Amino acid sequence: MSEEKNIIEKIIKPDTARGRVWQVFVLIIILTLGGLLIDGGSYYNKGVDWLSQKTNEVVQLPKTKEVGFSLGLDLQGGTHLVYEADVSQVPAGREDSAVEGVRDVIERRVNVFGVSEPEVRKVRTSEGGYRIVADLAGIKDVNKAIEMIGKTPLLEFKEEGEMKAELTPDEKEELDKQNQEAEKKAGEVLGKALSGGDFSVLEQEYDEEKDGEDEWLDDATITDYLINLEKGSVYGDLIETNESYLIVKLLDKRTKVNEFTNESSKEVKASHLLICHNESEGCESDLSKENARVKIEEIKNKATIDNFDSLVRENSDEPGASQTGGDLGWFNRESMVKPFSDTVFDNQEVGTISYIVETKFGYHLIYKQDEREVVEYKVFDIAINKKLESDYVDPQMEWKNTELTGKYLESSQISWGRTGSAQVGLQFDDKGAELFGEITERNIDKRVAIFLDGELVSAPNVNEKITGGQAVITGSFSVQEAKEMTQRLNQGALPVPIKLISQKTVGPSLGANSVKNSLEAGMIGLILIAIFMIIIYRYLGLLAVLSLSIYGVLVLAVFKILSITLTLAGLAGFILSIGMAVDANVLIFERLKEEIRKGKEMTSAINDSFKRAWPSIRDGNFSTIITCIILILFTTTLIRGFAITLAIGILVSLFSAIVITKNLILLLPKKWINKKIIGIK
Amino acid sequence: MTLNIIPKRKIWFTISIILSGLSIVYLMMWGLNFGIDFVGGSSLNVEFTNQSPSVTQVKEALSPLGLGSLEVQPSGDRDMILRFEEVDEATHHEILNKLNSIDYENYGELEELSFDSVGPSIGQTLKRKSFYAVFWVILAIIAYIAFTFRKVAQPIASWKYGITAVITLIHDCLIVLGVFSFLGHFYGMEVDSAFIAAILTVLGYSVNDTIVVFDRIRENLPKSEEDFAGTINTSVNQTIIRSINTSVTTMLILSTIVIWGGASVQGFALALLIGVFVGTYSSIFLASPLLVLWERKNNS
Numbered sequence: 001m002s003e004e005k006n007i008i009e010k011i012i013k014p015d016t017a018r019g020r021v022w023q024v025f026v027l028i029i030i031l032t033l034g035g036l037l038i039d040g041g042s043y044y045n046k047g048v049d050w051l052s053q054k055t056n057e058v059v060q061l062p063k064t065k066e067v068g069f070s071l072g073l074d075l076q077g078g079t080h081l082v083y084e085a086d087v088s089q090v091p092a093g094r095e096d097s098a099v100e101g102v103r104d105v106i107e108r109r110v111n112v113f114g115v116s117e118p119e120v121r122k123v124r125t126s127e128g129g130y131r132i133v134a135d136l137a138g139i140k141d142v143n144k145a146i147e148m149i150g151k152t153p154l155l156e157f158k159e160e161g162e163m164k165a166e167l168t169p170d171e172k173e174e175l176d177k178q179n180q181e182a183e184k185k186a187g188e189v190l191g192k193a194l195s196g197g198d199f200s201v202l203e204q205e206y207d208e209e210k211d212g213e214d215e216w217l218d219d220a221t222i223t224d225y226l227i228n229l230e231k232g233s234v235y236g237d238l239i240e241t242n243e244s245y246l247i248v249k250l251l252d253k254r255t256k257v258n259e260f261t262n263e264s265s266k267e268v269k270a271s272h273l274l275i276c277h278n279e280s281e282g283c284e285s286d287l288s289k290e291n292a293r294v295k296i297e298e299i300k301n302k303a304t305i306d307n308f309d310s311l312v313r314e315n316s317d318e319p320g321a322s323q324t325g326g327d328l329g330w331f332n333r334e335s336m337v338k339p340f341s342d343t344v345f346d347n348q349e350v351g352t353i354s355y356i357v358e359t360k361f362g363y364h365l366i367y368k369q370d371e372r373e374v375v376e377y378k379v380f381d382i383a384i385n386k387k388l389e390s391d392y393v394d395p396q397m398e399w400k401n402t403e404l405t406g407k408y409l410e411s412s413q414i415s416w417g418r419t420g421s422a423q424v425g426l427q428f429d430d431k432g433a434e435l436f437g438e439i440t441e442r443n444i445d446k447r448v449a450i451f452l453d454g455e456l457v458s459a460p461n462v463n464e465k466i467t468g469g470q471a472v473i474t475g476s477f478s479v480q481e482a483k484e485m486t487q488r489l490n491q492g493a494l495p496v497p498i499k500l501i502s503q504k505t506v507g508p509s510l511g512a513n514s515v516k517n518s519l520e521a522g523m524i525g526l527i528l529i530a531i532f533m534i535i536i537y538r539y540l541g542l543l544a545v546l547s548l549s550i551y552g553v554l555v556l557a558v559f560k561i562l563s564i565t566l567t568l569a570g571l572a573g574f575i576l577s578i579g580m581a582v583d584a585n586v587l588i589f590e591r592l593k594e595e596i597r598k599g600k601e602m603t604s605a606i607n608d609s610f611k612r613a614w615p616s617i618r619d620g621n622f623s624t625i626i627t628c629i630i631l632i633l634f635t636t637t638l639i640r641g642f643a644i645t646l647a648i649g650i651l652v653s654l655f656s657a658i659v660i661t662k663n664l665i666l667l668l669p670k671k672w673i674n675k676k677i678i679g680i681k
Numbered sequence: 682m683t684l685n686i687i688p689k690r691k692i693w694f695t696i697s698i699i700l701s702g703l704s705i706v707y708l709m710m711w712g713l714n715f716g717i718d719f720v721g722g723s724s725l726n727v728e729f730t731n732q733s734p735s736v737t738q739v740k741e742a743l744s745p746l747g748l749g750s751l752e753v754q755p756s757g758d759r760d761m762i763l764r765f766e767e768v769d770e771a772t773h774h775e776i777l778n779k780l781n782s783i784d785y786e787n788y789g790e791l792e793e794l795s796f797d798s799v800g801p802s803i804g805q806t807l808k809r810k811s812f813y814a815v816f817w818v819i820l821a822i823i824a825y826i827a828f829t830f831r832k833v834a835q836p837i838a839s840w841k842y843g844i845t846a847v848i849t850l851i852h853d854c855l856i857v858l859g860v861f862s863f864l865g866h867f868y869g870m871e872v873d874s875a876f877i878a879a880i881l882t883v884l885g886y887s888v889n890d891t892i893v894v895f896d897r898i899r900e901n902l903p904k905s906e907e908d909f910a911g912t913i914n915t916s917v918n919q920t921i922i923r924s925i926n927t928s929v930t931t932m933l934i935l936s937t938i939v940i941w942g943g944a945s946v947q948g949f950a951l952a953l954l955i956g957v958f959v960g961t962y963s964s965i966f967l968a969s970p971l972l973v974l975w976e977r978k979n980n981s
Contacts, residue, residue: 074945082800082803084800084802125806129802143770143773143774146770147770500769500770501799501800501802501803502797502798502799502800502803503770503796503797503798503799504795504796504797504798504799505793505795505796505797506794506795507792507793507794507795509728509792509794510726510794510795513943514943514945514946517941517942517943518938518942518943518946520941521937521938521940521941521942521943522934522937522938524937524941525933525934525935525936525937525938526934528933528934528937529930529933529934532929532930532933533930536926568945568946569875569878569946569949571946572938572946572949572950575934575938576882576931576934576935576953578934579927579930579931579934579935580889580931582927582930582931583889583927583930583931586923586926586927586930587893587923587927590920590922590923590926594919612900615829615896615899615900616892616893616896616897619825619826619829619892619893619896620888620889620890620892620893621889622825623822623825623826623885623888623889623892624885624886624888624889626818626821626822626825626885627818627821627822627881627882627884627885627888628885630814630817630818630821630881631814631818631878631881634810634813634814634817635810635811635814635877635878636806636807636810636874638874638875638878639814639874639875639877639878639881642875642878642882643878646882
C-alpha cells in the first residue's frame with residue numbers, strides 16, 4: 001500500500017522509522033523558516049513589495065511583523081545613571097514611599113526627553129539604602145538630562161508683596177498718549193522698511209531692545225503672523241505684544257527638533273469624541289465601564305469622516321462638545337495624555353478615525369485632521385516699546401518669600417470640602433505651625449501663595465490667623481489632581497535629597513563601533529570553527545556546520561521574541577554559547593567514531609553514540625546553566641545580560657545537537673556514510 | 682595508542698603547584714589592578730577629529746581643575762583615555778570644555794566616546810555581589826556533581842568527585858587571576874565587572890570539562906577489568922580528543938574576539954581564553970590524577 005502514498009502523506013503519517021526521520025526534518029525546516037522570518041522580517045517584507053510590484057500587484061503575499069533587536073546602552077549609546085537617595089531625615093517607615101515618590105518625579109521628568117523606553121527603577125541595596133537607577137538609551141544631551149533630573153522638589157510659601165499703586169487719571173492719560181505715539185512711530189518705521197529701507201540701518205536707528213538676531217522663536221503670539229511670509233521679507237503690519245510694537249523681518253525658518261532625540265517635533269490637528277463612565281476622571285455620567293465600551297463601539301461602527309462632527313455634537317461627554325464638535329485645534333505630543341498621543345502621533349494616518357482609545361477620562365474616538373511639523377522662525381525685529389503701568393509705579397516682586405518652606409511641612413493628605421470637592425490638607429510641624437500662624441496673621445484679607453518647583457500651585461485668601469499648623473488648599477481640583485498634589489507636596493515635605501553616584505555614558509559612535517567589531521569577530525570566529533569542524537570530521541563536520549547555522553537562526557529569533565536586551569557582554573555570552581554548541585557536536589561525533597571502530601552497524605552506532613554522549617552533554621550544560629542562574633540572581637545588570645544570552649544559547653544548543661544534528665545524520669542514506677568520509681583512518 | 686597520563690601524575694601536580702604558587706605570589710605582591718567599577722573614580726574616553734594632543738598638553742589644560750590622580754593614556758592616533766577621581770557633572774562639563782580648547786585648529790573637534798563615573802559605594806556593592814555569586818556557584822556545583830554521581834560510591838564517595846571538581850576550578854581561577862595580576866602590574870590591564878563575569882564563566886567551563894571526564898570514568902568503572910588508576914587512565918584517553926577539539930573551537934572564537942572585538946570586550950575575552958586553556962589542561966592533567974590520590978589515601 002505504501003507505494004500509493006504520495007510524499008505529503010508519507011510525511012504526515014509515517015509508517016516507517018525512516019518516515020519519522022523525514023517528519024522531524026520537515027518540522028526542523030518549518031522552524032528554521034519561521035526563525036528566518038523573525039530574524040530578517042524587513043528583508044522579507046521588501047521582497048514581498050518587490051514581488052507585488054513586478055507582477056503588477058497580482059501576487060500579494062502576506063507581510064510579517066518587523067521586530068528589531070533591543071540594543072542595550074553600550075550598543076546604541078545612552079546613559080546609565082545611579083542616584084543615591086538620602087533617607088536619613090525621613091521618619092522611620094516612610095522611606096519606601098518617599099523614595100517611590102522621588103522615582104515618580106524622575107520618571108515624569110525623564111519622559112519629557114522623549115527617548116525610547118526610558119527606565120527608572122527604585123533599588124534597595126542590601127545595606128538598607130535606596131538607589132534610583134535611570135537608563136536612558138539613545139539620549140543625546142546627557143548633561144541636560146542630568147541637570148533636569150537632579151532638581152529636588154521645592155515647596156515654598158510666599159506672601160504678597162506691596163500692592164501696586166493705582167495709576168492716577170493723569171498718569172493714565174499720559175500713558176495712552178505715549179503709546180499712541182509709539183504706535184505711530186512704529187508705523188513710520190514699518191513704512192520705511194516695506195518701501196525698501198535697509199533693515200539693519202533702521203534697526204540701528206530705532207530698535208529699543210537691541211536683542212540681536214539669532215534667536216529661534218516658536219512663540220505663537222509672534223509666529224502665527226509669519227506662517228505665510230517668505231524668507232527675507234518684512235511682515236506687512238505691526239505686531240503688538242504686551243511690551244512693544246514689533247516690525248519683523250523673517251530671516252529663516254526651520255522644523256523644530258526635539259533636542260534630546262533629534263527628531264522633528266510634530267503637531268496634530270484633531271477632534272475627538274469622548275464617552276466617559278463612572279470610573280473615569282471628571283465624568284458626570286452614570287454609565288458603567290462596560291456599557292460605555294458598548295456605546296463607543298456602536299458609535300465607532302457607524303462613524304465616518306463626514307458624520308463625525310455631528311456624532312460628536314450628539315454623543316460626546318466632553319463639556320461643551322455640542323458647540324465645539326470636540327475640536328482640539330493644533331496640539332503637540334506633550335499636551336495630551338499618553339495613550340491619546342501615542343495613537344494620534346504614532347499609529348494614525350491623517351484623514352482617518354482612530355480605533356477606540358482608553359484613557360483615564362474614558363473612551364475616545366479621534367479624527368485626525370492634519371499633521372504638521374512645528375516650525376521655528378528666526379527673525380530680525382525692531383521693537384518700539386510701549387509705556388507700561390509698571391513704568392509709573394515701583395517695579396515690585398509680586399510674591400515675597402517667607403521663611404516657611406517644605407522643610408516644616410509634616411505631611412499632606414487629601415481631604416473633602418463641604419461640597420464634596422477634593423481639597424489638599426497640610427500639616428506643619430511645631431516650628432512650621434508657628435511660622436504659618438505669623439504669616440497668616442500679617443496677611444489677613446490677603447493671599448498666601450504656595451509654590452512647587454517655582455511654579456504657583458495655589459494662592460488661597462487668608463480669612464483669619466491660623467494656629468495649630470493645619471491648612472487646607474481649596475480650588476477646583478479633581479481627585480486625581482489633589483492626589484498628585486499631595487504626593488508632590490509630600491515629596492517637598494520629605495527631604496529626600498538625591499546624589500548622582502555613578503554615571504556610565506556611551507556615545508552613539510562608540511556603540512555602533514562595538515556592534516561592528518563584535519559582529520565581525522563573531523563572523524570570523526564562526527568561519528574558523530566551520531573550517532576546523534569540516535577538516536576534522538569531514539562529512540559530519542559539514543552537517544554540524546549546517547546544524548550550527550540553524551542554531552544561530554533560532555537563537556537570534558528567541559532574542560527577538562523575548563525582547564532580550566543585547567549588550568556587549570550579552571553578545572559575548574552568545575558567541576561563547578556557540579562554543580558550547582560545538583562541544584555537544586564534538587562529543588557525539590567522537591562517540592560515533594568510537595562505536596564504528598568497535599564494528600557496530602551504522603544505525604545502532606548512531607543511536608548508541610547519542611545515548612552515550614547525552615549524560616556528558618547534559619551534566620556539562622546543566623552545570624553552566626546553574627552558573628547562569630546564579631549570575632542572573634546575584635549580580636549586576638551587565639553580568640546578567642551575559643548570563644541570560646548564555647543560558648538561552650545553551651538551551652537552544654541542546655536542542656540543536658540532540659534533535660537537529662541527529663536528524664541530519666539519520667537522513668543520510670547509510671551507504672554514504674563510511675569510515676573515510678567521517679574522518680576515521 | 683594510550684598515553685600514560687595517570688602514572689606520570691607527579692609531573693602534572695608539580696606544574697599545577699608551580700603555576701598556582703606563582704599566581705598566589707603575584708596576587709600577594711601586586712594584587713589586581715582594580716578598575717573604577719570597583720574602586721570608584723572616572724574614566725573618560727575621547728576622540729579628536731584630526732589627532733589627539735600630547736599627554737603633557739592635556740595635563741596642562743586640566744591642571745587648573747586640580748583633579749586628583751589624573752592619568753592620561755593615548756590610544757591610537759586620535760583617541761585618549763583619561764582617568765581621574767570621581768567628579769560631579771559640572772566638573773565633567775568643565776573638563777570637556779578645557780579639552781576642546783586645546784589648540785582647536787590643530788586637533789579638531791572633540792567627541793566624547795564614553796564617560797564613566799563611579800562612586801565608591803557602587804564598587805562595594807559590586808565586590809560583595811561578586812563574592813556571593815562565586816560562593817553560590819561553587820556550592821551549587823558541588824551539590825550538582827554529588828547528586829549526578831550519587832550512584833558511584835566505589836571506590837571513592839560521590840562527594841569526593843564534587844570536591845575534586847572544585848579544587849580544579851579553584852586552580853583554574855587562581856591561574857587566571859595570577860595572569861591578570863601580572864598583566865595588571867606590567868601592562869596596566871584592569872579588572873572590571875566584566876572580568877567577574879569571565880571568572881564565573883571559567884568556573885562553569887572548567888566544571889563542564891571535568892564532568893565530561895568524570896562521566897566517562899563513571900561509565901567505565903562497573904565494567905572495567907583494570908584497577909582504579911588504570912580505568913581512569915583509559916577514560917582520560919577516551920575523552921582527550923574531545924577535550925582538545927572542543928577547547929580549540931572555543932579558543933578560536935575567543936581569539937577572534939581578543940584580536941578584533943574592540944577594546945571594551947578584549948579583557949573579558951582574554952580572561953576567558955586563559956581560563957578555557959587552563960580548564961582543559963586541568964580536566965585532563967589535574968582532576969583525574971587527584972581522584973587517584975583520594976583512592977590511594979583510602980587504601981593506606
